[in-house]
Structure formats: structure tokens, C-alpha cells
Amino acid sequence: MADIFDVIADGTRRDILRLLLDRATSGERGTSVSHIVHELGASQPTVSKHLKVLREAHLVSVREDGQHRYYSLSSAPLDEVDDWLIPFLDDQDDLGGESTLTESAAHAAEVFGRAAASAKYAVTNAFKKLPGR
Known part of the structure; x- marks a missing residue:
């Protein structure tokens, strides 16, 4: 499996994930390939290639x-990303008040981690709203 x-x-894969997240949040039970192609303005082979990587x-x-x-x-595989980011988001007081990252890297880590x-x-909330859960 890829890292x-x-x-x-x-x-493009992040765009697909965002689209799927938005659709799940609005109560959709799945999104067709043709809808993804239409929303992203990408070709069907391109979307299928990226969906294969995301599936794997x-x-x-x-x-x-x-x-x-x-x-x-x-979303479960994103826990690995979340776990990796947590140390970068800890309060700087735990580090003796000095950041081990440059200011721009610390800001990027914070923004990415919050996102x-x-x-x-x-x-997680969208899945809880699905019938039968």
C-alpha cells in the first residue's frame, strides 16, 4: 500500500476527498464517478485512476x-496523518517556549492539522447520521 x-x-486526490466529504456531510450515501468527473472537470480515466489509488x-x-x-x-487512514501532526500542534510551552519549526512551517502545520x-x-458525524449506524 502507498504511503x-x-x-x-x-x-486531484485531495479534491476528490473534499468532494466526498462535502457530499457525505450533506447526507449522500455515495457519489458516482460521473458526478465526480462533472464536479472536478477532469476526464473519466483521470478520476478513475485517482479513485483506484484512494481505494488501495x-x-x-x-x-x-x-x-x-x-x-x-x-476517514480511518487519516488517523495516521492526524497522529503525525499532533506533536507539531502541541502548546509551545511544552517546548520551553521555543518553536522547533520555522514560523511559516509552524503555521502550515497548524492550518493543516486543524483542517x-x-x-x-x-x-465521523456524517457517518453517525447514516441510517443503520
Whole structure:
């Protein structure tokens, strides 16, 4: 399996994950490939290639309905990213008041960490709202 950081490093894959998150938050039970293609303005082969990578990283699950496939976000693999970021988000008082990161790197880590935590929270809540959960 590919390293999770390599998987989410690609902008198109992050766009797909964001779209799936937004759709899950609005109560959708899955998103078709054609909807993803339309929303991103990407070609179907490109979207399918990225969905395969996301599937192999267990970041998305797929439900087949006839010839159609519906994708949903699976946030559990993002826990690895969350765990990696936590030390960068700790209070600077724990580090003797001095940051071990440059100011711009610390800001980037904080922004990314908050976004990851927010996404994880939204996905968890969306799954809790699904029928049968």
C-alpha cells in the first residue's frame, strides 16, 4: 500500500476527498464517478485512476449498483496523518517556549492539522447520521 502522505499529496486526490466529504456531510450515501468527473472537470480515466489509488489506500469505499459505482469517504487512514501532526500542534510551552519549526512551517502545520481534525470530525458525524449506524 502507498504511503498515506504520498496519496494525499496529489491535489486531484485531495479534491476528490473534499468532494466526498462535502457530499457525505450533506447526507449522500455515495457519489458516482460521473458526478465526480462533472464536479472536478477532469476526464473519466483521470478520476478513475485517482479513485483506484484512494481505494488501495482505504481512503474510499465503493458500492456497486449494476454498472454504476458509488464512492464514499473512509476517514480511518487519516488517523495516521492526524497522529503525525499532533506533536507539531502541541502548546509551545511544552517546548520551553521555543518553536522547533520555522514560523511559516509552524503555521502550515497548524492550518493543516486543524483542517485534518475538522475533516475527521465532519466525516465521523456524517457517518453517525447514516441510517443503520
